[in-house]
Amino acid sequence: MSRTRSHEIFQRALQLMPGGVNSPARAFGGVGGEPLVFERGEGAYLIDVDGNRYIDYIGSWGPMILGHGNEQVRAAIHAAVDQGTSFGAPTERENTLAELIIELVPSVEKVRLVNSGTEATMSAIRVARGFTGRNKIIKFAGNYHGHVDSLLVAAGSAAATLGVPNSPGVTPGTTADTIVLPYNDPAALAAVFEQHGDDLACVIFEPIVGNMGTVIPKPEFLAAIRELCTKHGAVMLMDEVMTGFRVALGGAQQLFGVTPDLTTMGKIVGGGLPIAAYGGRADIMNHVLPAGQVFQAGTLSGNPLATAAGIATLSILKETNPYPRLEQLGERLMTGLAKAAADAGAPYSVARVGSMATLFFGAGTVVDWDTAEKSDTERYADFFWGLIDRGVYFPCSQFEALFISVTHTDEDIDTTIAAARASLQA
Missing domain, CATH: 3.90.1150.10 (Aspartate Aminotransferase, domain 1)
Incomplete structure (x- = not known):
């Protein structure tokens, strides 16, 4: 060969x-x-x-x-191209994709479209901190949430493969408020909540890990995250960039019957084009500018080509099961x-x-x-x-x-x- x-x-x-x-x-x-x-x-x-x-x-x-080169997705992209590639202004397709996400993902009441999974997790953590007024976050070793400075600690994916779990260029200050715990360990999670519960803004996690290989969560682990976040007023932030629309139409949260407060989505949501999203409870999402004070913006967010591909992909998944x-x-x-x-x-x-x-x-x-x-x-x-x-x-x-x-x-x-x-x- x-x-x-x-x-x-x-x-x-x-x-x-x-x-x-x-x-x-x-x-x-x-x-x-x-x-x-x-x-x-x-x-x-x-x-x-x-x-x-x-x-x-x-x-x-x-x-x-849907495989490479799906005809319906390609047709949707071609139709969008004929109308222009980017406006930096609202389009109806943004509404349509948002409506689909809200319909299909059980926990999402409002959603914001962004350009990548990294941008989604970065933004969602900022919103969780703005909503709670707290600084500290919990993540789990081997969970990869994009190349966000505060999350590039004990990361999986390419960082694990290349043996660089803590990247040069990430300052101690940016990770000082990140607590790293072992995945699937409810006792360790409970102990940290006992010590830092009043300071924790959120727990971010992959509901099925894909970035240290596929790792399946224990039911008691998911239950502990939900229970402890509710008890201590922290945001349960489920990273479904990989699992969203992959393991079930409503993602891992639908499959496992767990309701997070915020969810990040990517990959399938754009049907192969660069788009992602974060969303969740309306009272939390209403803290995002311009409804609230938490800043997040993007010139190409809700890009017409990406929304067209995403609408086509999610519609096919919904219709064909x-x-x-x-x-x-x-x-x-x-x-x-x-x-x-x-x-x-x-x-x-x-x-x-x-x-x-x-x-x-x-x-x-x-x-x-x-x-x-x-x-x-x-x-x-x-x-x-x-x-x-x-x-x-x-x-x-x-x-x-x-x-x-x-x-x-x-x-x-x-x-x-x-x-x-x-x-x-x-």
Whole structure:
């Protein structure tokens, strides 16, 4: 399988961009070698610049739940382009997308559109602090909430992959009010609330972690967050940038029956274009300028192209209810991968919720960052390249979730399992 053009383009990129990429998650730091350079996507497939075709399980790190190049989404974008690309003024599509979000996400009464998941979490924390008049926040080790200074502490995702959980350039002052706790540990959370309850503005968390690999929350952990936030007047801030519209139409909060005070959304909400949102209780959201005094703004927020893509994507999900089929595909894939790993004698564990999953190499169930970091990352790297050579594109890190789209077929899944079996036995 030739990758000559990918190599040439990446070598040029190294001279133009730091590390040759515009996001470290693309750098292959967790598996070695050079990243592939892609030319186009078609349904469940990606085609690189050398003409190699891969079954794609990244889906642009989550947004492409409808597959690449969905006709209805493309048509919506084309129609929006014909009317102009940005106005810096209100459009009706902003209302339409906001109405869809409020309809579909149980806890959201009002919403603000922004441009990225990072911007959403940054803004939501500011609102939580403005609403409560408090400074301290709680986050959990291995949860990644974007490259916000106050949250880039014990982060997962690319920071974990590259071994830089605390970034240079983040000053002690910006993280002084951030308390980091182990995920899935209600006792540790209760102890901090006991000590700092009156000073805590919010608890921000991933309801299903995707940035140290897929990690599933314990019911008692979610219940503790809700109970303690309510008792102490802190804001429960659920980061559904990854899980929103992915694990259920109403996100993880609908799936688990948990009602947060604020929610951040991204990825699927824009159907592959750069848009995100934060929203929640009206009394909290009414603190955002111009209704309130908490400042947040953005020139391209609610961009006409992104809102068009988001409306089309959420409308399709609402009308077609693909989640039972995605559940079937996820079960078929991960059952097959688990059997392939077992037959190869590779210690492993599997974590999956719907169409979001991880195959961990290493003994024991992964429940937090301490257990995740014990994974055999070298074995994963060998596995990853074995799949690449067999036409399957998996996450380029043990600490990233894979995603399945509605365009994947049973044949795609079976081909992937066969490729995994061959890679593990090579």
